[in-house]
Amino acid sequence: MKKNKRMVAILVFGVILPVIVLILMFTFESEHINLLNKEYVHVETQGKIDGVIHSIKSRKGGIYVALSNNIKVQLPPSCNYSYEKSYIDNFLRRGDLLFKPKNSDTLYVFRNGQKYYFVLGKFINK
Structure with a gap:
């Protein structure tokens, strides 16, 4: 027993x-x-992004970015193999300036006087 x-x-x-x-x-x-x-608003090609990163959250393939202008966007997984930290969720930092022109799939990241880019939803420069 x-x-x-x-x-x-x-x-x-x-x-x-x-x-x-x-x-x-x-x-x-x-x-x-x-x-x-x-x-968080899912970023589409038509939309525009222009702001400084306040916070970043990464969950199950989604990248959630709050900008200092109170805009909250969800970025699709993206990768640029030209950079050491090639995945966008590992690359982005608080204080980076993000800019995506309207009707474009390219997101520009400005940091310390340098310009970087990612094509949203794509894995590039492999």
Whole structure:
């Protein structure tokens, strides 16, 4: 009988409880991403971006950028292999100036007098 109680405890704490915790974590993360998607505008080719980065969040392939002019945008995954930090979510820093002309898919990043660029949703210069 003691052996059965131990097996039940192992089953509950070793298998069932971790599965429940993982399900809850996934649910909360999904809900958080849904809230971000409502709060941040998805950047399209037609739109214009012009502002200094105030904060950056990266979640499951989405890059959420709040600009100092209270504009919040969601950038698609993008990569420029010309740079050491080639993925845009690793490249961007607080204080960078972002500029994307209207009707363009190119995002320019200005930092320390240098100009960098990414083509939104594309992996370039490989």
